[in-house]
Amino acid sequence: MFGKILPWVLTLLLSIAFPVVVYDVATGHGIGEVPALLLGSIGPALELAITAVWRRRVDEFSVVVLIFLALGVVTALFFDDPRLLLLKESAVTGLFGLVMLVTVPTSRPLMFLFGRRFATNGDPERVAWWNGLWAYPGFRRTQRGLTLMWGLTFVVEAVVRAVLTYRLPVATMVVVNAVVPPVVIGLLAVATFVWAMRARRAGEARRAAAEATQVPAT
Template sequence: MVAERDDVPASTAETSESGDSTKEAPRPGRRWDVREMVIGLLVSMVFDIGLSIAIFSVAKNLGASDLAAYLYSSIGPLVGMAIEFVRHRRIDIVGVVILAVIALSLAVTLIGSDDPTVLLLKDSALTGGLGVVILASLTPLFPRPLMYYLGRKFGTDGTEAGTAWWASLWQYPSFRRSQRVITGVWGAGYLAEAIAKVAWVLALPFDTAYLLNQVVPLAVTVVLMVWTMWYAARTRRAGERRASRSAPPLA
């Protein structure tokens, strides 16, 4: 596979029988900026989710149609993306996904569909499409799985030292394997979420379905993140045990 081209030469890293390097990846020069990581997560929760729901509710109370209220709610993610751009001078993949949602919503409107249910089903299609893209990133067409890049966003503090440390981990077979497993689980999770969205959009009133469309993705993401942290910690501990077993005894 294309990703394997980043293997470390045997002369620069000792390898155990399981294929894992026995040397730890170099750590960054300082601890993560936890404050920056927390701020990034809060921005996503407050603006991408909270502000969107608030704007939708206010617009509905002021008499806006379901379609108009839905489009107004896009202001929340745009504000969150703008804040992240001002803070880090870059638009990450999360912002790109948000832009795709908004662009697709506007496209549905422009082609003449004024049925708000279509917009909610569009959310389902986008979630399912994202799941397919995530799974497709496991193929040789992509140099690294998609969750590697999201891991870099949420697993580091965004500094040059942090991102350089994350990139250095790719030389280790156990890290590459863990990133592929994580990517597979996230892709399958989003596909399952998309199927559930279709079910409740077709069965429930618009307001209820809209609320579920905003809250459930956050819950699914939290569950996937908790599982990811558990799995990454387990993989790290397994690597440390292999390294300790293969280390030469002290004289």
């Protein structure tokens, strides 16, 4: 039970609350906005470190987040503009959404790859089982539909946050950038679960109907 709750607690404390609190405290003590934003990024980095120690491994998603954090540090070193630092997060989200959209018509849409990771946990036999599901048209439609949904949502979210970055105060955007992404991902995860369950039930119903129409051998 604790192992299931821990990731959510870490995300709430370190990736959502920590950046907001640190930014407010740092700027309230005279620290510049850019350094305050960088200090706030320590929270998500700590979450990754604790998760890696707890699971005793570093997965590809943690590596991606670390790359994003590193890009933020590099951006801060070359550009003394807090809004540009905030805009980087929207740009990364939008780029990821576009990559997802590009993979929709391919034989390996990104949600197929992500689904394989979570459904198989790297077990070779389950990976082979998951890959074999691609032979079914309904499964292919579901994976492409899910990838389209995630890609479009990420692109729209990125555009909205990019516009808000130059319309809202920096302090407000710190809260927006901390809260909106996990909320959007959570809603997408729920929608993905519902979609997958409905697709699974529809597939089982089609198989049952096909078996019922078969003439028994004599």
